[in-house]
Amino acid sequence: MATYNVTIHWHGIRQMRTGWADGPEFITQCPIRPGGSYTYRFTIQDQEGTLWWHAHSSWLRATVYGALIIYPKEGTSYPFPKPKRQTPILLGEWWDANPIDVVREATRTGGAPNVSDAFTINGQPGDFYKCSSNETVIIPIDSSETNLLRVINAAMNQELFFTIANHKLTVVGADASYLKPFSTNVIMLGPGQTTDVLITGDQSPARYHIAARAYQSAQGAPFDNTTTTAILEYKTAPCPAKGSVSVRPVSANLPRFNDTQTATTFTTTLRSPKTVPVPTEIDENLFITAGLGLNNCPVGAQASSCQAPNGTRFTASMNNVSFSFPSKISILQAFYNGVPGVYTTDFPPTPLLKFDYTGNVSRSLWQPISGTKVYKLKYGSRVQIVIQGTSIFTAENHPIHMHGYDFYIVAQGFGNFNPKTDTSKFNLVDPPMRNTASLPVGGWTVIRFVADNPGAWIMHCHLDAHISWGLAMVFIVENGVGESQTLEPPPEDLPVC
Template structure:
């Protein structure tokens, strides 16, 4: 709270740390327990620069479930057989979609379903009968992922560093940026079982990495013959299995009744999705039908400054860096998930922020669009957790869909996957002053501008105001 200088997005809250430079992030964790993660937030550096951030219960308190025997961080990643920055440069130059990755990884290793990587396959040893807490993080750059373990049920107990009402499942889906904590009981015949992750891909005619990464859950008491045999492979969902995703996400609930904002001060409606820029045929126009890809919220494609960060410009009153006229609703209403007119394909490029008063209550309808293709978008809001009060498919209907909101025990997240061809509604209280980026966590979409930022004003007094910038803040 009050430390947006420690948030990290380049040119939003700070300028990048220069080669050879250092910067110490200082922040206070409040009202969070469970699994978060840290990662680079400059270009595509987070493809390799990331790690787990685990928040344990306070001394003297414990988990709201039986204490597991031990804990295992499981980081799902994405790997290219070339420098990811080169992949980004090529896509930026051509205007086309980026080359898809060559592998997914579990704790840095692809697993033995890929050629030449069997020796490095990650193994997780367990004792029969014990319960293990898996802290699963989707650190993949551009892909939502299914996760499952052969023959084992998983009990979901937390997501995005907040506990939920426990429920069993055999398959998880995590969008990039999301975390899920699950309990696993080693109650199967001693042997070797694959844990596996593969793509949940929703964009029509959009290429994706159709490989499967694996690690091995190995019972210590397994007979020698079992330890030398091929592990059991789980039943894997189809890459477009939206029904399984919906069944999973619909079970997420807060553990008990929560204080959802009821009276709304800011009622916002944001369209999210891809668009196109028309251009002359050539090497810089290799998107569909000689176009370049773009992306936007409410038809505004977010442009990062280059000479200072937005937060520094706000704090130091530097003019000409941003405006505060981000539209609260789409400039033009249309059939968002239907046949969209070509006149609506091209977004406006700008650094527009939306200003919120300290303490105001906010509702945002996040609506997927079909300008290029309907697609599941993992939308992440920096600086906040929010309540997910409703989700559905098609165009959001305020008359009928509002009546179905869960205002009793909705889940809290910091990243919400907006359903493919659908919508999600979130609510939060703007009580953390600063500049906070809201963006799609598919980094190719962020590169194309699928983002915006909130400017949350200071409240009254020191405890409702941004702390001064630290002395080692990177220079612009």
């Protein structure tokens, strides 16, 4: 029996009219209590590729996650030659401690949580840790064959670089959307993102390291600076003699931890394989800042509870609103049943105060307000969101995930977004479709989508330390006309609070 409350999020599934199955705790449901149960019921429509599922309650997703693969419909095929093999590769993050204790200690102190002790590939840390390298994951390949690797970043708090020694990666998909293929030596994934790559067995039969390590964009912030490995092994490679030292794999070269240029080059190269229906006329034009902050120590609080810099507590916000989760009913239940007092609909569509977002920000702006604020969208409205990073406390790359929707990333850049000049950079022809966008460190990203899925949908940073500090907001998309545009009734076994 489970020890903790839990919910499960089916990351990237559109959940058309089935928001009750989306999973984030106190957004679409109350948690499943120990000893309780809940059946998630949903239909996958017009989606294909690599997604994943994970717990969406506290830090349980550190260990509760897995791949979710949607194959082509019967009678159809991939937009590339069918690979000989397919292998999910889940990049994880591991603490030599109970992750729930780690986040609870951070909440108590107001400081940053302890960094992880290892990264993992399919649950194993690999050859460079003092843990057992005998269990290092081995991925098979044969000479001349082409295989599909479905790479998923399930880490809690870290963007990751990923590479394979001496092998080119042909990128063909991301977040369950196909892409215009291109070749690269390294890919970068933020937590929540998936990337499909083809590899060909075109090297000498041997063993080659598959490796991942941190991309850390926040200057001076502590991070897990270790490297996890698996082994790409040719079936015709020489096997180590019984009892002998294993044949050492060929080493992999990874970028430096702060190589923002490599990360940016990768994310800006992604393109849809053909012209896509990007909304060109916009009904809702939002400008949302995202970043960290510091709360003053509450009056009367002990110093042990204010261990962020200068005796403060870490916080995070969107448009200077630090999101507070309800505790007695979910936002979707409150919306569906008309329960007052759970949330307010005054989330600001633009910052209440304009400032130099990526410059030297006045300390008076470092402390956000706290609230459970949502933004309402009419069904069918065409939405553009400029997500602007800030340098409050520190600038950082944030993986921004939206529930219930895919969206087109039409542009990204560094510095402050300038609507007079940066709109000329918009790609309205073949931008990539994602469910999690990498907001560049000290920069901005522009996304577009059509609000055609009624319900309550959280948009948040997928660095779990940041969502626990309030880097989130919620869209409530109203019902349209007729049954096909209306949220389904809640299931009978929906957990109660």
